[in-house]
Amino acid sequence: MSGKLISIEGGEGAGKSTVIATIVAALEQRGLRVQSAREPGGTALGEAVRELVLGPVHHGMSAEAELLLMFASRAQLVRERVLPALAAGEWVVSDRFTDASFAYQGGGRGIDAGRIAELERWAVGFKPDLTFLLDVCVDVGMERARGRGGAPDRIESEATSFFERARACYRQRAAAEPERFRVIDAGAPVEQVVAAVQQALHAWLATQS
Numbered sequence: 479m480s481g482k483l484i485s486i487e488g489g490e491g492a493g494k495s496t497v498i499a500t501i502v503a504a505l506e507q508r509g510l511r512v513q514s515a516r517e518p519g520g521t522a523l524g525e526a527v528r529e530l531v532l533g534p535v536h537h538g539m540s541a542e543a544e545l546l547l548m549f550a551s552r553a554q555l556v557r558e559r560v561l562p563a564l565a566a567g568e569w570v571v572s573d574r575f576t577d578a579s580f581a582y583q584g585g586g587r588g589i590d591a592g593r594i595a596e597l598e599r600w601a602v603g604f605k606p607d608l609t610f611l612l613d614v615c616v617d618v619g620m621e622r623a624r625g626r627g628g629a630p631d632r633i634e635s636e637a638t639s640f641f642e643r644a645r646a647c648y649r650q651r652a653a654a655e656p657e658r659f660r661v662i663d664a665g666a667p668v669e670q671v672v673a674a675v676q677q678a679l680h681a682w683l684a685t686q687s
């Protein structure tokens with residue numbers, strides 16, 4: 479089987495970490511070579527960008543600067559890791575990818591989706607082969623994230639309405655591209671979430687060559 483990119487999306491506290499571990503383990507069990515990455519981040523440059531966009535220092539960051547920084551991190555990840563991995567037949571499981579920019583900078587901050595799509599075409603040039611959307615009520619996700627402790631980062635400090643708009647955008651994108659997206663009820667107990675992801679992954683893998 480040739481290399482593929484799988485992205486995991488969802489709001490804060492949706493449970494992406496557990497799901498990513500499940501997917502990586504399932505792929506490795508099939509004898510596939512798998513790398514995981516996160517966005518923003520995943521490369522030395524991307525991790526520096528992550529510090530800039532999520533750290534507490536740049537409170538006055540404009541929506542446009544935020545979007546471009548997300549794409550700077552992504553452009554580097556794509557060229558430094560994703561494309562070489564896919565070319566070598568490896569699989570990449572990414573904790574967020576371009577859909578997050580549509581959700582947070584588009585839905586959340588109000589940047590026109592057409593502009594984001596232009597950046598996607600130019601700086602990335604492809605979409606993930608499969609995207610899991612872990613969908614959970616904003617309040618439940620925030621409660622879980624709070625339970626984990628630690629101070630909220632710059633984006634986590636946004637109002638609930640920002641995350642509601644991001645969630646709505648994710649759901650609209652999933653509805654518009656049902657072939658690529660698998661929407662998982664991430665409000666369910668973790669064992670159910672993992673079982674639903676495994677089932678959807680195995681069904682999808684059976685269709686791949």
Ligand code: Z5A
Binds near residue numbers: 492517577625633665
């Ligand atoms: N961002 C952006 O704006 N634009 C972009 O283009 C990109 C990103 C790429 C960084 O993302 C931020 O950047 C993010 C979007 C923005 N800001 N926000 N919000 P991140 O993915 O690094 O940060 P995050 O979304 O805040 O991650 P998170 O809170 O760590 O979410 P998670 O990984 O999905 O959650 P988790 O750590 O797996 O689980 C959280 C807790 O809930 C933990 O204690 C679990 O044990 C618990 N949990 C998980 N699942 C369950 C279930 N099913 N039941 C009960 N408890 C559970």
